[in-house]
Amino acid sequence: MAIEDYENPNREIKPKNRRFMEGENQWPIWLKPLLNQHFFAQCKFHGHLPRTECKMYCLDCTNDSFCSLCLSEHENHRTIQIRISSYHNVTKVDEIQKYLDISSIQTYVINSSKVLFLNERPQSKPGKGFTNACMVCYRGLAENCFRFCSIGCKVHLPTYTPIIFTR
């Protein structure tokens, strides 16, 4: 019997490893503001012009959404465009995956672009005919390789440790 591979199950996690694990559970600071953001209102600066819905979001400023004409004020910032599908906000996989680990989130192909939903979509009854469901809201997922229906559901995972302020 080989004993070289024996690993002490009680071995302590080295501080270095622990820091790495904490880092993995931390979401970028722009994520919560993005998920809580309201999109597709008229721009308050360009509302008199056509096609000026606020559908852009700046990951560096994390302020309100803004229109494509306001985009010039965010030069060299990380911006993403929000789209709408079935009344829900989606973002293109190509745009968001540069800034966020979107693994395990169900993607959809809409207008020949790969997108994912920002938030959980309330449903009246559990989806039928699905073999896989979102771990958080139980929405049926089209493919078995995914675990979450939206970015919002992945972020609300119980393993996500929010910052706790101690008194």
Ligand SMILES: [Zn+2]
């Ligand atoms: Zn504008």
Ligand SMILES: [Zn+2]
């Ligand atoms: Zn900006």
Ligand SMILES: [Zn+2]
């Ligand atoms: Zn979900």
